[in-house]
Amino acid sequence: MQKAKILLLEDDLNLSETIKEYLEDEGFEVDTAYNSDEAYEKIYENSYDILLLDVMVPGINGFEILKKVRKENNIPAIFITSLNSVDDLEKGYKSGCDDYIRKPFALKELKLRIETLLKREFDTKENLVKIDDNFIFDLNSSELFKDNKTVPLNQKEKRLLKLFLKNKNRVISHEEIYNNLWDYEETASDSSLRTYIKNLRKILGKDKILSIKKHGYKFIA
Structure with a gap:
């Protein structure tokens, strides 16, 4: 069974593992990356339904990664970050994100936001x-x-x-x-x-x- 495929960029190994396990239990397929180079390479080489991007990661930050990605495709993207100012929020949306969630967050909230983006992509209000x-x-x-x-x-x-x-x-x-x-x-x-x-x-x-x-x-x- 092919599930909705997600790329998770998160350099906190414990948080990355927690998110990955939760989303896989909820029926998604999740690839992980821990730095910007690894994330960009995986985005280039694979087809994803959703990107989950931390911002402050080794290499270029998540905002800059998404700017590069947006030159090539429009994969729905959610920033998951501890940056919580309005200026940071503005940078996130200007770089091309579809949603922005501040840490700490409930895993169920993340799942709901992912499902909402998937439904928007397919022009439906249901799964x-x-x-x-x-x-x-x-x-x-x-x-x-x-x-x-x-x-x-x-x-x-x-x-x-x-x-x-x-x-x-x-x-x-x-x-x-x-x-x-x-x-x-x-x-x-x-x-x-x-x-x-x-x-x-x-x-x-x-x-x-x-x-x-x-x-x-x-x-x-």
Whole structure:
């Protein structure tokens, strides 16, 4: 089962372990980083649904990391930091964050903020995205359901469907799809992508996903 994937940048090892264990118990997949270089490398090499970034970390600070990330993508990001002045809050939002939570915080509050961001990304107020009268997609578990029964999808198909649901009625380029489906160490495959598209069309209906010649694909909501 592919879960919502989170990168946690936190240089306090005990706090990092506590957050990671809690979020994994709540059904998320969590990668950890302890300095800015490690975090940026993982963001570059992997596809994440949410970034959780401490600010005062070894290397460049969290604000500067997110500024670099924002030049390339719009992964939802939450700062988790002991910096609590209004000026710091302003710096955080100007650097591109979606939310800002001050330490100390309740773990449940962090989970609620993560879930809220995921729902916003998919333009829904629930953890479930309704595709049509028959199909529902669970944001937390990345599972597709038809008439309350799980529809088998492999991990790449789940990633692709999530990308489509985030970008309904928008043409998504082949390059953007490759960057989201394949991690850095993997080799993107056009033939594999066509197979994933074919499988999703077979499940959801052939008219759900349009091929836009020489550009990419569009998911019709």
